[in-house]
Amino acid sequence: MESILAKALEALKRYPLCDACLGRQFGLLGYGLTNAERGKAIKTLLALSAHLKAKSGDPEGLEVLVVLASNGFFRPARLLLEKLSGEAPERAANCYLCEGVLTRVGELAEKALKLLADYEFSNFLVGVELPSWVEEREDSLRAELGLEHGEGLRNELSREIGKRIMEATSKPVEFARPDVVVLVEPFSGSIRLQVNPVFVAGRYRKLVRGIPQAKWVCTACRGRGCPRCNWQGKLYPTSVSELIIEPMLEAFRGEDAAFHAAGREDVDARMLGRGRPFVVEVKRPRKREVNLRALEEEINRRAKGMVSVSGLKYADRALVRRIKSEEAEKVYEALVEFEKPVSDEELRRLEEALSGALIKQWTPTRVLHRRADKLRLKRVRELRVIERISPRVVRLRVRCDGGLYVKELITGDSGRTTPSVSELIRTGARPLELDVVDVLMEGV
Numbered sequence: 001m002e003s004i005l006a007k008a009l010e011a012l013k014r015y016p017l018c019d020a021c022l023g024r025q026f027g028l029l030g031y032g033l034t035n036a037e038r039g040k041a042i043k044t045l046l047a048l049s050a051h052l053k054a055k056s057g058d059p060e061g062l063e064v065l066v067v068l069a070s071n072g073f074f075r076p077a078r079l080l081l082e083k084l085s086g087e088a089p090e091r092a093a094n095c096y097l098c099e100g101v102l103t104r105v106g107e108l109a110e111k112a113l114k115l116l117a118d119y120e121f122s123n124f125l126v127g128v129e130l131p132s133w134v135e136e137r138e139d140s141l142r143a144e145l146g147l148e149h150g151e152g153l154r155n156e157l158s159r160e161i162g163k164r165i166m167e168a169t170s171k172p173v174e175f176a177r178p179d180v181v182v183l184v185e186p187f188s189g190s191i192r193l194q195v196n197p198v199f200v201a202g203r204y205r206k207l208v209r210g211i212p213q214a215k216w217v218c219t220a221c222r223g224r225g226c227p228r229c230n231w232q233g234k235l236y237p238t239s240v241s242e243l244i245i246e247p248m249l250e251a252f253r254g255e256d257a258a259f260h261a262a263g264r265e266d267v268d269a270r271m272l273g274r275g276r277p278f279v280v281e282v283k284r285p286r287k288r289e290v291n292l293r294a295l296e297e298e299i300n301r302r303a304k305g306m307v308s309v310s311g312l313k314y315a316d317r318a319l320v321r322r323i324k325s326e327e328a329e330k331v332y333e334a335l336v337e338f339e340k341p342v343s344d345e346e347l348r349r350l351e352e353a354l355s356g357a358l359i360k361q362w363t364p365t366r367v368l369h370r371r372a373d374k375l376r377l378k379r380v381r382e383l384r385v386i387e388r389i390s391p392r393v394v395r396l397r398v399r400c401d402g403g404l405y406v407k408e409l410i411t412g413d414s415g416r417t418t419p420s421v422s423e424l425i426r427t428g429a430r431p432l433e434l435d436v437v438d439v440l441m442e443g444v
């Protein structure tokens, strides 16, 4: 007790401190009090004991009252001084630590609430950025006076602003994954919102050939529009991601969106079966609570049979990381044409040789212009001939590691993929049609 008061008085003698900035230096002592209440209580006790001293003629009493009166407009100290000495000090100096910012907490919260009014959110966090001199002052004041039970100004500001936002919106503070972070610079008065994205996961099916997964920006004009791309800036009129993203942006009223998928199929391959897992990240959404069943229907209605989505559900960034890093096994169906007729016995031996085989695959010739040449080792889990169409045409089903290029598994890519269907059958083989029929990934 004595030491708290002594230290507080010492601090006040050296620097003008408002109630809250004084109380904050003892902020870790006592619960259920605001720092301003702590500070005011300490100043009150100092004033009472100063009054006692002054009455008994001790000059220190008046000195302490002068110190108190110049600290944060402390009215009782001023009144006592007027009574005891007939003199009143000038108005108090601005607080050394917060320079009065703590008196503007309500204003800052109001400003934040105006910005927040445009956004739907179920929780939030307040982040406070202080000029470096503020924290340096507070640190050195504590070191100077050996104050060990204090809280920082940044904490106090974010808590106090947060409290007011909480009262006005009834939304809780969330530290780990807030929907919105209110970024406050209290000294300049600037407030920005960091609106965190919404993630929606699902699976898509691509029911037609000839559209890419991602928007294919025209390489000649880099998207500005030129004769080659018919002034579209892109080489295909639409893409899987555009068909899915547009309705999502409208539903969530987002500013931008990113499409993340578990691998991709070629432009000329369909994506059938259960579809391919994807996550859409809608950036700066104004709405978060969206009826996903209705959104699913809307996407499918507008995609007019080119693309369909299913199983839309809310997700998080961890799922994005997972679907981008996990090389899920894939199942393909390929219509394959051989240069000469093949017998059932040859096909049976092909199934046997490739089921479980480890494939050495150099980067396919067709993508060498944009990918580094490197060797991949991928396994074919199972290969089955599921239909014979003619003596030279069969339909194959292949289940294999993610990242295996299946077209090259069929053609052999001039020996760059080995073993291959072509190599084992000892005749040219080429895929007439290729479809992905499953992506084996749990949880999406």
Ligand SMILES: [Zn+2]
Pocket (backbone or CB within 6 Å): 017, 018, 019, 020, 021, 022, 095, 096, 097, 098, 099, 100, 102
């Ligand atoms: Zn202050």
Ligand SMILES: [Zn+2]
Pocket (backbone or CB within 6 Å): 218, 219, 220, 221, 222, 223, 224, 225, 226, 227, 228, 229, 230, 231, 232, 233, 234
């Ligand atoms: Zn162009």
